[in-house]
Amino acid sequence: MTLDNDIITFLSAMTEASSLFVAAAGLTLVFGAMRIINLAHGSFYMYGAFLVTAIVGAAGGGRFWLALALAPLAVAGIGTVVELTVLRRVYRRDHLVQLVVTYALFLILADLALRFWGTQARSVAPPSLLSGSVSIGSSSFPVYDLFAIGAAVVVGLALWVLLQHTALGWRIRAAVEDPEMLATSGTNVPLLSTTVLAIGALLAGLAGALASPLQSISPGLDASIIVQAFIVAVIGGLGSVTGAAIGAVIISLFDTAGVLWAHSWEPAFIYLAMIVVLALRPWGLLGAPER
């Protein structure tokens, strides 16, 4: 195998990692602040992708940038409604109740998606600006994939700035540490929870929208992405955005290695990776042991 091919393989893995990271970052952010694994996060991802197809289709093609901006915002809106009506009732309940409630939301959103978009698989073409490919040595690589990688890096940096250098960020980090102290010192914690869930949903919708030209979009996307996203988040350590980035890269490299060297066992690799990590470090690579 030549060096060019190795670079292409690596970049393909990073493309896969890019949308995984954005989805997992939302999941881990919500978990960090609210201690809740939101299974409906997978639905948000699928809605992001479906909304892109709907907007691009309705605008007569070519409105990809508009769709990329609007779809995540619409999903954030759905997330806000879900938080206000259902999720805020279960933050203080045990994790079984939280899993059941978010799974119920997952089922409801899955059937609603079937009503809106049917069972047919859809696809979206990348915008004309990003539709070609660049040559790397003797091989070529799609421009859109590079854009997706770049977008994930930007999202990662934006999250870092948000969490480390803004007032909202330190409130979110304080909520992870001690929500009661935060409430007594004058922060509107329910509003903060709604905001965090909206950001989480926005990230899920953005991940789905970014990945929409990279895959076929059909029902069932929600169940597959949520498992991958929580594996990434758990391996990295739930609550840690940096961990989610590391987890996404590890999982994508594992996946690519599996495809190359042990094709029929490839889907098992990510589960094995998660089992090994959790058996050795039950709170993930960068996570903190649960209090």
Add this chain to the structure above:
Amino acid sequence: MMLSTTGSTAPPDSPLLDEVRSTSAATEPRRPRTRVAVRFGGLAALVAVLALMPSTLSATSLLNVQSAIGLALFACATNLLVGYGGLVSFGQAAFYGIGAYTIALMWLHWQTSFWVGFIAAPVVGAAAALLVGLVALRTRRLYFALLTLAFSQLFYVIVLQQTGFTGGANGVFGAILPSFLVDPNHAYYFTLAVAVLALLALWKITRSPFGMTLRAIRENRERAEALGVNVFAHQLMAFVLAGLFCALAGTLFVVHDQSANPDLLAWTESGIPIFMSVIGGMYLFLGPALGALIYEQGRDVVLASFSDWQLAFGVMLLVIVLFAPQGVLGLLAGGRDAVWRRWRTLRR
């Protein structure tokens, strides 16, 4: 290993309906004998009604009830972990699927009879649960749920990918059943008998010193540890037993469907027994069984009239979890207790 530190156990005064977590049970005096007789009678009547189903129901409805009985066992076995042990396993579908595949694959590759597979399936299920439990029980709470989910997905993708051995996405189907079980009535009675015997065994387990210790661990793990209970060993034992009975429920799936398919092991399937427990009432022994019945019959009713079963089911789950966390049987039991108290005060 099954060391009990809870001292003498409470008298088993309420067959199959013992309250696992009831705020009133601790303060209530021992229930009068008439009430015990009423409950025994009620359960005997329930089994009698189920036994009479073949002569009253159409073939399709009978198959539905048979399916619900199998799922009732699946749900009650899962509830040994979720309700009694406080261990939220999101991977019990793996053992359910292993039960079905043990019969199907032994039949496919070694032409063994159904009965050999039927005996082997719970053993294989228990062995798999032992291996999974040894790793998964190192984690706690949410991480345990996610790790058991990962294990079940591991089994799922292996079954899906190793097409040569497992038949891949198509699964295994064919003349797996012996001639005796091909008759629908025989299949129904066999399912009912296996489920009733297995549920009795499970009930005995939950009422044993082991079952009491398991609940004590759920309520206060640190205290149980301080009292000298080997928490890990008890939880591992519960996990193995749940795996055994889930695999047994999986064999009943083969009796019903004459096939095994990979979807039996998918993570979405693992949610089903948990939801059945939540709907029926996870803190009553037969709650999950009632949940299974509601789930199976409800699906038929909704699909016939409304088509969006998942939507209706999701809404039902939300309403029950948010507003009636004790489940349907819990609500019924609460109502019955209120009526009973009222009757007793009137009689005085």
